Amino acid sequence: MVSPNSAIAFDNKIEGDIVISRLDAVINWVRTNSMWPMPMGLACCAIELMGTASARFDIARFGAEVMRFSPRQSDCMIVAGTVTYKMAPHLRRIYDQMAEPKWVIAMGACASSGGMYRSYATLQGVDRIVPVDVYVSGCPPRPEALLDALIKLQDKVKRTPSLKNLTA
C-alpha cells in the first residue's frame, strides 16, 4: 500500500506482480519526478538556472533536467529574471500555451516582486499575471535555493488531490 506522503516501497516477494495503491499517489508520483521546466530566462537569474542544470548541481537528480523551449512539452515555468511590461504579455501567452497541469516558480527578487527595479518599465512581481507556486529569494538565488524550490514544489504536488481535479 502506497500512501501519497510516504516513500514508495514495493516488495515483489510479498505482493507479486500487482501493486495496490491510490490513483492520487500514482499520478502525483509520475508528475513529481518528471517535471520538465519551461526556462523563462530573462536576466542574470538565468545564468544560475543554467548552473543548476549543469553537472555540479545537476537538476537531473530531481527529474527536471529536460528544459523544454516549447511550452507544449513543459510542466513547470521557471521565471528567472526581470519581467518588463513589454515582455509580460508574451510570458502570459507562453504560460497559457502550457498544457495542464502546470506550475510556476518565481526565481529571484525580480520575478517575485520586481526587486530593485521600482520603475515604469518593470512588472512588480510575476504573480500579477501568472499564478506562482514557489517564490525563491535571492539576487540571484544560489542553485541550491532553486533546487530547494523544486523540492518544495514536488512536495506541493504530492499533496494535490489530482484525481479529484481530473474528474471534477
Next chain:
Amino acid sequence: MPETVADDTTTALQAAFPSVTLRESLDLPAVTVPVDEVIAVLQWLQEERGYDFLVDITAVDWAENTSPRFTLVWHLYSTTRHTYIRVAADCADDAAPVAPTATGLWPAADWHERETFDLMGIKFEGHPDLRRILMWEGYPHHPLRKEFPLAGIETELPDIEVAEETAAKVIAAPMMGGPFVASSKGEMNLTDAEPRAKDESWNEKLPKPE
C-alpha cells in the same frame, strides 16, 4: 579619457559654417549648431575631417517651461585620427521637437534616433522607420522627459487580451515603500525592508567593525 588633441577642426568648422559657436566642455571639443544646419555640419565633419564613427545620438531635456527645452547631442569619433567631437543643436519647437535624421550619413543612427524618439519624444524627419525601440508600440509617454515621474504612470498593458484576463496594469511603482529603500526620515523600515539592511551598525558614514 578620450584624447583632447588640439587641432583646428573647430576653427575650420567655424570658418566653413559661420553660425557654429563653441560650446563649454570639460572634455571634448564641442560646438553648438543651428538645428537646420546640423546635417551639413555632420557631413562636413565626416568628409573633411575623418569623423567616420558615430558614437552616440542622445538628447537633453532642460525641463518644462525652459526654452529651448530639448538639445540634441551627437558624439563623433575619428578612427584614423583618434579624436572625438561633440555636436549639439537646440530643437526649435519645445512642444513637438523635430530634428533631421543622420541615417543618410551613418546607418547606425537608425536605432539611436529610435531610442531618442522613444524616450524623449523627438521626431527625426526623414527617418526610414521611426518606431519605439524600448517601450512598446502604443505606450502613451516618453519616459526620459523631465515631467515623467521615475515611478511611472498607470497605463494599460501592451496586450489587451492579457490585460483583460489578468486584470493587470502598468502601475506606478514609487521607490518609497518598495523593497531596498529607506523612509524619507532616513530610517529603514525594519519589518518590510530586506533582511540584510537591518544591520545598520556600519554604513557609508560609519566604518565596518573589525
